[in-house]
Amino acid sequence: MLEIRNLNISYGSKKIIKDLSFELGSREIIAVVGESGTGKTTLALSIMGLLSQQSGDASVSGEILFGETDICRIREPDLRLLRWKRISMVFQNADNILNPTMTIYQQISELTGKNRDGSSIREMLATVSFPVSRINAYPHQLSIGERQKALVAMAYILKPDLVILDEPTSSLDPDARVKIISTIKKLSRDRAVLLVTHDLGTARSLSEKTMVLYGGDIVEMGPTEKIFSGPRHPYTRGLIRSYPGMDRTKDLQGIRGKAEFIETGCPFHPRCTQSIDICRLLKPVLKEYGGLKLACHRGGIIPMLEMRDIRKSYNKNNVLESVSFKIYEGETVGLLGKSGSGKTTLARIIMGLLEKDAGEVYLEEEPVKKWDAGFYSRVQMIFQDVRSSVSHRLNILDAVMEPLVIQKKVNRTDNITAVKKVLTEVELPSDENFLYGYPHHLSGGELQRVIIARALILSPRVLIADEPTSFLDPSIQAKVLKLLNRLQEDRGLGILFITHDPGVARKVSDRILRLDEGIIKNERLN
Amino acid sequence: MHISVKDNLKRDKSARAGLAIIAVLILFSMITPFFSGNPEAFSRSIFLRPGLNNILGTNDLGQDIFSRLAHGLRTSLMVSIGVGVIATSISLLMGVSSGFIGGIYDIIVMRIIDAFLVMPSIIILILLSVFIRPATVTMIILISLLCWPEGARIIRGQTLALKEKRHIYSARTFGAKKTYILFRHIIPDLGNIIVVSFIHNARTAVFLEAGMAFIGISSITTISLGTIMHNAFKFYYLPVWLWWFLPPGILLSMILLSFTFLGNLMEKLIDPRLNNA
Numbered sequence: 146m147l148e149i150r151n152l153n154i155s156y157g158s159k160k161i162i163k164d165l166s167f168e169l170g171s172r173e174i175i176a177v178v179g180e181s182g183t184g185k186t187t188l189a190l191s192i193m194g195l196l197s198q199q200s201g202d203a204s205v206s207g208e209i210l211f212g213e214t215d216i217c218r219i220r221e222p223d224l225r226l227l228r229w230k231r232i233s234m235v236f237q238n239a240d241n242i243l244n245p246t247m248t249i250y251q252q253i254s255e256l257t258g259k260n261r262d263g264s265s266i267r268e269m270l271a272t273v274s275f276p277v278s279r280i281n282a283y284p285h286q287l288s289i290g291e292r293q294k295a296l297v298a299m300a301y302i303l304k305p306d307l308v309i310l311d312e313p314t315s316s317l318d319p320d321a322r323v324k325i326i327s328t329i330k331k332l333s334r335d336r337a338v339l340l341v342t343h344d345l346g347t348a349r350s351l352s353e354k355t356m357v358l359y360g361g362d363i364v365e366m367g368p369t370e371k372i373f374s375g376p377r378h379p380y381t382r383g384l385i386r387s388y389p390g391m392d393r394t395k396d397l398q399g400i401r402g403k404a405e406f407i408e409t410g411c412p413f414h415p416r417c418t419q420s421i422d423i424c425r426l427l428k429p430v431l432k433e434y435g436g437l438k439l440a441c442h443r444g445g446i447i448p449m450l451e452m453r454d455i456r457k458s459y460n461k462n463n464v465l466e467s468v469s470f471k472i473y474e475g476e477t478v479g480l481l482g483k484s485g486s487g488k489t490t491l492a493r494i495i496m497g498l499l500e501k502d503a504g505e506v507y508l509e510e511e512p513v514k515k516w517d518a519g520f521y522s523r524v525q526m527i528f529q530d531v532r533s534s535v536s537h538r539l540n541i542l543d544a545v546m547e548p549l550v551i552q553k554k555v556n557r558t559d560n561i562t563a564v565k566k567v568l569t570e571v572e573l574p575s576d577e578n579f580l581y582g583y584p585h586h587l588s589g590g591e592l593q594r595v596i597i598a599r600a601l602i603l604s605p606r607v608l609i610a611d612e613p614t615s616f617l618d619p620s621i622q623a624k625v626l627k628l629l630n631r632l633q634e635d636r637g638l639g640i641l642f643i644t645h646d647p648g649v650a651r652k653v654s655d656r657i658l659r660l661d662e663g664i665i666k667n668e669r670l671n
Numbered sequence: 672m673h674i675s676v677k678d679n680l681k682r683d684k685s686a687r688a689g690l691a692i693i694a695v696l697i698l699f700s701m702i703t704p705f706f707s708g709n710p711e712a713f714s715r716s717i718f719l720r721p722g723l724n725n726i727l728g729t730n731d732l733g734q735d736i737f738s739r740l741a742h743g744l745r746t747s748l749m750v751s752i753g754v755g756v757i758a759t760s761i762s763l764l765m766g767v768s769s770g771f772i773g774g775i776y777d778i779i780v781m782r783i784i785d786a787f788l789v790m791p792s793i794i795i796l797i798l799l800s801v802f803i804r805p806a807t808v809t810m811i812i813l814i815s816l817l818c819w820p821e822g823a824r825i826i827r828g829q830t831l832a833l834k835e836k837r838h839i840y841s842a843r844t845f846g847a848k849k850t851y852i853l854f855r856h857i858i859p860d861l862g863n864i865i866v867v868s869f870i871h872n873a874r875t876a877v878f879l880e881a882g883m884a885f886i887g888i889s890s891i892t893t894i895s896l897g898t899i900m901h902n903a904f905k906f907y908y909l910p911v912w913l914w915w916f917l918p919p920g921i922l923l924s925m926i927l928l929s930f931t932f933l934g935n936l937m938e939k940l941i942d943p944r945l946n947n948a
Contacts, residue, residue, distance in 0.1 A: 498844070517846060519846075521846035522846070528840060528841060529837075533836060533838065536860070537942065537944055538943065547841075548845035551842065551846055583943045583944075603845070
């Protein structure tokens with residue numbers, strides 16, 4: 146039905162769409178999602194042929210094949226034959242799309258032709274649950290929701306082959322949204338739909354396939370359910386994490402930085418927390434990864450830490466029987482379990498503080514053979530009792546600096562700068578008075594931040610947090626949890642959050658595992 | 672918020688007193704022998720009362736008591752510090768290594784310590800002294816060999832406890848090697864125990880040395896506070912005890928007192944939590 150090949154669109158020197166190719170089947174609904182300014186609307190407009198005539202300062206190259214016709218190459222009069230009869234569109238911003246001097250009926254009959262009788266118009270308006278009694282109202286007399294419904298009715302009335310919906314639900318209240326989504330679903334049964342939206346809820350309920358656009362590139366594409374339940378691209382995950390869905394228990398997180406148009410390398414690399422050198426230099430191509438198409442040099446979100454079949458017993462008493470799980474980059478895995486269920490034992494095994502009886506620990510997909518400085522610079526732990534996890538002899542400066550000293554980063558001036566930076570990051574003062582104070586001068590919350598700062602100073606990729614807030618009162622606990630959440634957003638920390646409190650686990654975790662009688666069980670979040 | 676010796680001294684009266692006493696004693700023992708004459712020199716003027724020539728008078732052999740006191744103080748201080756250093760070092764070496772290494776080594780060391788502890792050390796010391804008649808250095812070595820097990824046992828226990836502390840675990844999770852943990856954490860964390868052990872050993876040594884001398888079984892050529900008291904005690908029926916017997920006794924008490932005061936100060940310097948700043 147619609148095939149786009151190597152589409153490039155730029156405004157002046159700014160490339161909005163870069164080498165985009167995809168296909169839309171005749172009865173397929175594809176959702177195009179992404180932040181504002183990622184080129185979604187530009188793509189929609191180009192398919193309508195509204196950009197192809199070098200209108201304005203946009204330049205379009207590549208092919209947009211609608212059936213046999215290349216929309217980029219046909220002349221305007223031929224385009225007019227296509228528009229609305231075969232390709233229609235619901236424009237974004239229902240406020241100023243409708244002509245203010247015409248009634249709804251007049252505007253729709255402009256499309257259908259004066260000679261048709263009004264019954265089909267009424268029928269269509271009724272289908273989208275537009276109040277038919279108001280058919281002769283002017284747009285300004287209608288609510289935004291009603292105008293939106295009128296626009297949807299307009300898009301479908303000529304039974305086109307392809308409907309482009311640009312944010313069809315953005316101005317609707319939840320009730321109306323649910324209704325219009327089911328209407329659109331009904332109306333779209335035998336036509337192709339390209340749904341352009343930043344509303345992930347709408348995308349999820351309407352589309353079968355989802356395409357995630359970033360910086361004019363497809364970063365991930367595949368079956369909608371698959372993308373929403375297990376996003377592979379860090380950007381997709383970021384989008385989903387910032388969307389306040391009803392089933393979401395973890396605090397909202399954004400994506401660090403802001404969208405910029407990058408000429409070389411992966412468009413997402415400045416904001417990506419797992420980017421490596423190649424991401425900066427080379428643009429990734431869309432490749433198939435287990436049923437999904439993904440443009441990522443690292444093959445999507447990487448597993449940072451993996452346990453395979455870890456076993457441990459004390460005096461023939463099995464504490465851990467075959468524990469296996471993965472922690473991905475930038476993910477919080479909550480580990481729930483009763484006291485004495487082996488949570489701390491597991492944490493100590495991960496950190497190499499305790500010998501395991503069997504099993505393997507993998508870090509970034511490499512088996513860990515030796516727990517050395519290299520391992521500890523990537524994996525850090527926050528111990529349960531904050532008071533005892535800092536030496537009372539060390540002042541704050543020396544305590545936070547200790548990991549650097551141990552890792553032989555011995556330039557004191559640089560180290561002090563690093564300490565100040567990391568203290569600022571955890572929202573603590575970094576003046577002399579604070580630096581040269583002692584742990585016993587600090588409150589529990591402050592000390593917890595010091596411990597977090599100390600764990601972060603080596604810029605680890607994984608943080609094992611063993612009951613990090615169990616000694617804190619609820620208000621300080623809230624602050625510390627928020628802090629961890631923000632640090633995860635900024636640094637892409639993979640966090641194993643060990644707790645016995647299901648409420649806390651729900652609030653911080655992307656996934657919850659339950660450790661019960663030495664076996665890991667997956668837990669539903671809601 | 673820095674921990675400075677100066678600030679602590681300013682705040683702590685007893686520490687200042689301790690430091691002052693020990694300074695005066697050391698100064699006294701060092702300077703006096705230069706002008707007070709030969710403590711061994713006999714003269715005919717025996718049992719002189721304190722006067723201009725002989726500040727504390729003379730003893731039964733006509734020797735200057737003041738001069739002998741200064742020399743005796745020297746011996747006491749040397750023995751106490753010597754034993755403090757040597758015995759505590761042995762305690763530390765054995766205790767820390769035993770606790771840190773563990774295993775068979777730990778078991779062997781602990782049995783040796785047990786063996787020492789069950790021996791009645793004072794009786795052994797007396798018996799040995801009777802034969803050896805130890806002079807200062809021998810005395811230091813003898814007392815040290817008898818004093819270390821007690822401290823070693825405490826230090827081992829503390830090392831075992833420290834090994835399981837979270838801040839030691841934390842240091843391990845930063846990639847710290849065993850030597851780092853030992854020298855940067857465990858030994859400094861043992862600081863107050865080491866100080867207590869040092870003071871305890873030093874005090875014991877002052878007592879033991881003076882005691883041996885007082886009952887007359889240390890080297891007769893060594894002048895010590897105990898020997899002076901031993902000699903003075905023979906003439907308890909004369910009023911000479913006032914300037915012959917009391918001054919060495921007072922000096923002994925002063926040494927012990929100043930050690931205690933300094934011990935408190937050291938503990939504060941090592942543990943910032945004891946600083947009520």
